[in-house]
Amino acid sequence: DYLTLCLLLYRLFQVEIEFANGSKFTLSAEYLRIHSPAADGKIRSVGGEKVIFGRRHVGIMSAEPVGNYGVRIVFDDLHKTGIYSWDYFYYLGSNKFTLMRNYIKTLKKHGLSRDPHKKK
Numbered sequence: 025d026y027l028t029l030c031l032l033l034y035r036l037f038q039v040e041i042e043f044a045n046g047s048k049f050t051l052s053a054e055y056l057r058i059h060s061p062a063a064d065g066k067i068r069s070v071g072g073e074k075v076i077f078g079r080r081h082v083g084i085m086s087a088e089p090v091g092n093y094g095v096r097i098v099f100d101d102l103h104k105t106g107i108y109s110w111d112y113f114y115y116l117g118s119n120k121f122t123l124m125r126n127y128i129k130t131l132k133k134h135g136l137s138r139d140p141h142k143k144k
Contacts, residue, residue, distance in 0.1 A: 036083045041113050049117025057082045057099050058127055059116055062106035075130055080138040
């Protein structure tokens with residue numbers, strides 16, 4: 025079992041979280057946004073897979089505690105319905121490289137990009 029010691033926003037593009045067991049993770053806003061625990065209308069369904077794309081430069085506007093349960097993160101693309109539990113933060117931190125690698129593979133498979141679409 026672990027308790028959260030600290031959650032810091034770092035330059036609005038990263039969250040640093042440290043747990044009582046000594047585990048410490050730095051998670052990018054993009055990573056947190058694409059792994060939001062909330063359903064999102066901006067998810068594109070491609071070949072049966074739900075894919076969030078174009079969020080490389082997303083930022084964090086605020087982080088609000090939700091009791092002792094976790095944190096609601098408000099992103100600058102106005103997504104704000106995901107509540108990240110401490111267990112979910114730990115899961116994301118512990119599996120960051122595998123989850124990000126799988127995300128990039130999925131984007132490539134569907135011809136999508138981490139970069140936002142450029143307006144013409």
